[in-house]
Amino acid sequence: MSTLTEEATVPVTEPIRAVGPVETTTLLRIATAGSVDDGKSTLVGRLLYDSKSVLTDQLDAVERVSRDKGYDVTDLALLTDGLRAEREQGITIDVAYRYFATARRSFVLADCPGHVQYTRNTVTGASTADVVVLLVDARKGLLEQTRRHLAVAALLRVPHVVVAVNKIDLVDWSQDRFAQIAADLRRAAGALGVAEDAVHAVPVSALRGDNVVDPSGNTPWYDGPTLLELLETLPAADSAESGSFRLAVQHVVRPRTDDDLFRDYRGYAGQVAAGVVRPGDAVVVLPSGRRTTVVGIDTADSLAAGRDTLPAAYAPQSVTLRLADDVDVAHGDLLAAADDAPVPTQDVTATLAWLADRPLAARTTVLLKHGTRTVKAQVREIPGRIDLDSLHGDTVGLTATDRLDLNDLGRVVLRLAAPVPVEPYARARRTGAFLLIDPDDGATLAAGMVTAAG
Amino acid sequence: MSTSTLSLLDALESEAIHIIREVAAELERPVLLFSGGKDSMLMLHLAVKAFAPAPVPFPLLHVDTGHNFPEVLAFRDRTVDRLRLRLEVAKVQDYIDDGRLRERADGTRNPLQTRPLLDAIEAGKFDAVFGGGRRDEEKARAKERIFSLRDEFGQWDPRNQRPELWNLYNGRHRPGEHVRVFPLSNWTELDVWRYIARERIDLPSLYYTHEREVFDRDGMLLALGPHAQPRTAAERASVRAEKVRYRTVGDMSCTGAVRSIALTVDDVLAEVAATRITERGATRADDRMSEAAMEDRKKEGYF
Structure with missing residues (x-):
């Protein structure tokens, strides 16, 4: 197996990018996390390079800059470090989004910086991820930073965690070393309440390419999938997303047209946040609590085809629903399955990831955005800061504090100006999440995850 | 599910x-923002679908450099008429004529679009501007949010971007500020073409192979025309007819054509899947100016 530098100078002989049948190709969202210098950018570069997602002009540019800087090897981190300040300082400041595809799947990869002070970026990347790829240096094993990233993945309920045990070549391809790290990892993940089948470990050498895309001859004791095979086959299904039907109303569609067909049309547009909805289903409009029935599910395509309704809509489809009664429904309302609907409340206890430079103190008034509704909220109490090292399943160790600082995770008690139909995040990843926003300048202050409503 | x-x-x-x-x-x-190019056609198609059966509830804006391909402008106007939309056009030429902007030495007008764009945003009191930018296009774009805040001077501050979590977007801003919104952020060039094929979206003819008088400049094939004339003996000597198409459509003065035999959308799809050069790298002189050309223009208020 050749190193990256050698390969990079060899003309590419296999130019066809993998293109799967468009009807069956699916999308998987990945977030990467790791500590400084564990080879994360190299691994990302390797995935992009070996899946033929790096094109020659990009590679030329990276090679040119590497040479100009006097590096001996092509620095694939330059592929992802897009900002001037990042290239100048040789560090990754911000989440970069990368795209690659195989015949089976297309991937959106949120490449998150590893520095401790950028934990907020890991939170951002993990919020939409189906899987977190966590880098561990085989020589160092699980570090405090690894545990923190694992805790963030657990807290944000990312469905899968894949640990790439990197630099396995530097521990002489040791099966024992890999087994020990994998066991440490499962213990740490188990303690955080992560299901055993949600954790996967792969021994890799990102620099040399072992087990990243192609199986390695150096690890005959490993019979599992390569990293890419694993990413291609992980079920993207998120159990939290398969819950009861939820749809936050974005927009009321009223054509106001002379066209007879649509003169009286009135539909409620939004994205299905969870579950499935069918015509005839009883739904409740929240926060008002009015009950009604879904009579039709439309998209532009179904209307153009002259269909009365779609048979069903699933998360995360964007659709327009028609309802039986002329009930008052507006932007900001949540439609929920009538037999399992959340109860709107003004009192919310939540875990916050504090994302702003300005600290949070109790009694601060902020805006809370949940689904499509934004209400005023006051921080009544800050019961404590969450010590990530103390996370244990659902038991959280709190350290007393009177404020939250940038990158802190903490528990807060909020009082809302109007009832909002929140749910525990552990149960519903979409309707359990909210943002806190500064009412003066509009800055995003915090990512919130509901722990208790009411 | x-x-x-x-x-x-x-x-x-x-x-x-x-x-x-x-x-x-x-x-x-x-x-x-609507130029008639493929990304803005795709964005408009999605906007039509988002509000059907009601009409699109906002107008379109085009910043015309004066160097656009005539067939693209004609296509733009036909599309606007067909969908009965309202289009505003801000013209770089007007700014040059009355002295508010000066022609650049290299003749490229792409960087001159920023001022008319910001003036049009201010005059229209627009607080959200949809752009067709994709993160796979360019390194600086790969770092940009879907909702991207611009200050009252239209500037982007890459060091001070709002975190974007779940699918909860934050468009709040102070008076005078606005947000640029990029609904195609997560699409790749290949996805765009697959979707154009699936939805049978009509595009200007120059996206498909045709014969055109071209010449070589800086490794690009430029179309011979009023806005791109050979400057050197070597450029003059290279003038010939070629079978070409365009992967991106911008100014005639800085957008290169690619040699192609792709006559249909399926041919283009096969070609895009096999290409080894990025869309902008192949065809855009403005991005070749420096390693951070796009980042610098974006900071100034460019889309």
Whole structure:
């Protein structure tokens, strides 16, 4: 197996990018996390390079800059470090989004910086991820930073965690070393309440390419999938997303047209946040609590085809629903399955990831955005800061504090100006999440995850 | 049921429609940047789908450099008429004529678009501006949010971007500020073409192979025309007719053609899947100016 530098100078002989049948190709969202210098950018570069997602002009540019800087090897981190300040300082400041595809799947990869002070970026990347790829240096094993990233993945309920045990070549391809790290990892993940089948470990050498895309001859004791095979086959299904039907109303569609067909049309547009909805289903409009029935599910395509309704809509489809009664429904309302609907409340206890430079103190008034509704909220109490090292399943160790600082995770008690139909995040990843926003300048202050409503 | 049951294109479509609806619901005066090029055609197609059977509830805006391909402008106007939309055009030429902007030494007008764009945003009191930018296009774009805040001078501050979590977008801003919104952020060039093929979206003819008088400049094939004339003996000597098409459509003075035999959308799809050069790297002189050309223009208020 050749190193990256050698390969990079060899003309590419296999130019066809993998293109799967468009009807069956699916999308998987990945977030990467790791500590400084564990080879994360190299691994990302390797995935992009070996899946033929790096094109020659990009590679030329990276090679040119590497040479100009006097590096001996092509620095694939330059592929992802897009900002001037990042290239100048040789560090990754911000989440970069990368795209690659195989015949089976297309991937959106949120490449998150590893520095401790950028934990907020890991939170951002993990919020939409189906899987977190966590880098561990085989020589160092699980570090405090690894545990923190694992805790963030657990807290944000990312469905899968894949640990790439990197630099396995530097521990002489040791099966024992890999087994020990994998066991440490499962213990740490188990303690955080992560299901055993949600954790996967792969021994890799990102620099040399072992087990990243192609199986390695150096690890005959490993019979599992390569990293890419694993990413291609992980079920993207998120159990939290398969819950009861939820749809936050974005927009009321009223054509106001002379066209007879649509003169009286009135539909409620939004994205299905969870579950499935069918015509005839009883739904409740929240926060008002009015009950009604879904009579039709439309998209532009179904209307153009002259269909009365779609048979069903699933998360995360964007659709327009028609309802039986002329009930008052507006932007900001949540439609929920009538037999399992959340109860709107003004009192919310939540875990916050504090994302702003300005600290949070109790009694601060902020805006809370949940689904499509934004209400005023006051921080009544800050019961404590969450010590990530103390996370244990659902038991959280709190350290007393009177404020939250940038990158802190903490528990807060909020009082809302109007009832909002929140749910525990552990149960519903979409309707359990909210943002806190500064009412003066509009800055995003915090990512919130509901722990208790009411 | 979850993401896994939606195909890639359905997932991308659903995400883009959600973003477009969110802007219409939460911001006062959105506008959609529309040039008639493939990304803006795709964005408009998604906007039409987002509000059907009602019409698109916001106008379109084009910043015309004066160096556009005539067939693209004609296509732009036909599309606007067909959908009965309102289009505003801000013209770089007007700024040059009355002295507010000066022609650059290299003749490129792309960097001159920023001022007319910001003036049009201010005059129209637009607080949300849809752009067709994709993160796979360029390194600086790869770092940009879907909702991207611009200050009262239209500037982007890459060091001070709002974190973007879940699918909760934050378009709040102070008076004078606005947000640029990129519903196609997560699409790749290949996804765009697959979707154009699936939805049978009509495009200007120059995206497909045709014969054209071209010449070589800086490794690019430029179309011979009023806005691109050979400057050197070598450039003059290289003038010939070639079978070409365009992967991006911008100014005639700085957008290169690629040799191609792709006559249909399926041919283009096969070609894009096999290409080894990025869309902008192959065809855009403006991005070759420096390692950070796009980042610098974006900071100034460019889209």
